[in-house]
Amino acid sequence: HARRENLQVVPYSAAMAEQATGRLAMVRQLRQAHEHREFELHFQPIFDLARGRVVALEALLRWRQSDGSFVPPAQFIPLCEESGLIVPIGTWVLEESARLHSRLAAAGHGDVAIAVNVSAVQFEAGMSADAIRRLFERHKLPAHALHLELTESVLLRHPEDARSLMGALREAGLCLSIDDFGTGFSSMAYLRELPLDHLKIDRGFVRDVTRDSRSAAICRAMIALGHGLGLSIIAEGVEEAGQLEWLRAHGCDQAQGYHLGRPMAIDALLASMTLQAGK
Numbered sequence: 030h031a032r033r034e035n036l037q038v039v040p041y042s043a044a045m046a047e048q049a050t051g052r053l054a055m056v057r058q059l060r061q062a063h064e065h066r067e068f069e070l071h072f073q074p075i076f077d078l079a080r081g082r083v084v085a086l087e088a089l090l091r092w093r094q095s096d097g098s099f100v101p102p103a104q105f106i107p108l109c110e111e112s113g114l115i116v117p118i119g120t121w122v123l124e125e126s127a128r129l130h131s132r133l134a135a136a137g138h139g140d141v142a143i144a145v146n147v148s149a150v151q152f153e154a155g156m157s158a159d160a161i162r163r164l165f166e167r168h169k170l171p172a173h174a175l176h177l178e179l180t181e182s183v184l185l186r187h188p189e190d191a192r193s194l195m196g197a198l199r200e201a202g203l204c205l206s207i208d209d210f211g212t213g214f215s216s217m218a219y220l221r222e223l224p225l226d227h228l229k230i231d232r233g234f235v236r237d238v239t240r241d242s243r244s245a246a247i248c249r250a251m252i253a254l255g256h257g258l259g260l261s262i263i264a265e266g267v268e269e270a271g272q273l274e275w276l277r278a279h280g281c282d283q284a285q286g287y288h289l290g291r292p293m294a295i296d297a298l299l300a301s302m303t304l305q306a307g308k
């Protein structure tokens with residue numbers, strides 16, 4: 030209030046106000062985009078390194094513009110989280126992923142799981158084991174058809190609640206992955222306490238794994254740590270054949286990245302999976 034009365038900072042306040050209006054307008058656009066179904070999911074394959082085949086698809090949110098281009102999620106998900114819109118959008122992502130799994134099963138790929146990103150806001154406000162159980166029933170999904178990718182931020186605010194919800198979600202049929210491992214407020218304590226299935230090594234560590242001995246040491250340690258806890262390890266951001274070889278040689282279980290496959294629209298993806306299966 031003191032600032033608003035100070036004429037000297039008017040240009041500054043005006044800029045701030047403009048920014049706030051810009052954000053409000055953007056939130057309004059996002060809400061409309063959701064109502065008008067302008068979001069879509071692209072899917073990136075996750076490969077099992079020992080068997081050399083697709084075991085999961087990560088669902089990645091895309092906002093299609095009228096000119097056919099896409100706004101990347103980094104530009105709108107933070108605003109969806111702040112405004113709470115991520116809760117209905119996240120529910121839609123789960124529903125859409127379940128629908129896709131039915132299509133996969135019909136095409137003979139029922140053993141391929143869909144990995145869904147869930148932000149901390151959505152996890153706290155929009156997830157329940159009952160809703161997940163109903164989702165599995167409605168779409169006749171087999172257990173483990175869906176994976177949830179959670180970041181460390183989910184676990185920070187209410188670790189006890191997070192732990193009991195995770196246990197219930199797992200009983201309802203979900204597999205749980207910890208995403209971007211090592212980039213947030215990692216704690217060994219939560220790794221000991223939480224019911225988890227997969228640990229995803231952030232692409233920041235994978236990027237230099239063949240060139241930088243420190244990145245290599247961290248990846249080796251994460252693989253050993255995860256395996257010691259009975260988790261399977263997924264490396265993300267694999268862009269080069271050399272990285273893939275390194276990961277395979279060091280016992281990493283699964284990998285995804287541009288070298289293996291880009292995120293794709295569903296029809297292109299189904300076509301490519303049919304091709305692969307026919308090989």
Ligand code: C2E
Nearest residue numbers: 089090101102103122146147148266267268286287288292
């Ligand atoms: P993330 O969960 O870490 O997803 C992986 C990101 O890395 C994706 O970016 C993917 O397109 C990109 N990527 C995959 N392979 C490579 C590679 O080889 N090199 C490089 N440089 N990048 C690669 P995208 O699609 O832009 O998504 C960004 C983030 O937005 C995701 O990061 C995730 O945190 C969030 N996000 C995406 N979809 C959803 C969603 O449905 N719900 C929520 N809550 N968050 C989502």
Ligand code: CA
Nearest residue numbers: 087146178208
């Ligand atoms: Ca992810």
Ligand code: CA
Nearest residue numbers: 208209229265
């Ligand atoms: Ca990630």
Ligand code: CA
Nearest residue numbers: 209231232265
């Ligand atoms: Ca990441």
